Amino acid sequence: MKYQKVQKPVDEREKLRKFRELDDAFAEALRQLDDPESNFDIPTGPPVRSLAALEQEDVETQQKEQQQEQERMFRQRFEALLSEYGVDNFDLAELIETLLGCGLWQQDVVPGS
Template sequence: MDEREKLRKFRELDDAFAEALRELEKPNPKLDIPTGPPVRSLAELEAEEQQQRQQVFEQRLKSLMNEYAQPRESVTVLLRTLQTLGRIA
């Protein structure tokens, strides 16, 4: 694509963007612009994923505790030991 073609496409895009902005500034715009669902922040998504991972971990841990008949106190000591040794975060 040569420079003239790139410049022409840029101008078309710039004109379309300017027209859209003018339409938005009108008091009673005739355009029906769909807004879609609210956008969630990346931090919210990461927090939700972290919470889901934690819930899955807790479910697996409880299942293993039941399967091997380990009391909560024993597992707590084991997890603290692993944390101290740097085996888990």
């Protein structure tokens, strides 16, 4: 059989005193909230965000993840092409500098546009 703690009956006056203390503290907190001059520091949680803001954040996160995945796949394909054709980074940099120097390739122009 488990031991059960027997609680002493709380005196009605004690209950009333505790209730009045809580009521007074609550009333004081409300007065401080209403007072524009009060510098009462109320602890608050994080700001509440709307459902639309959360959905927008999800969309942005997904777009960012997709972009990172596309960049990773591009790098992987690019490195595979370089190794397939036996071109190292130095040779590639030299080719790009030559094309730019001769005006055969513009740095900020996307091919096919």
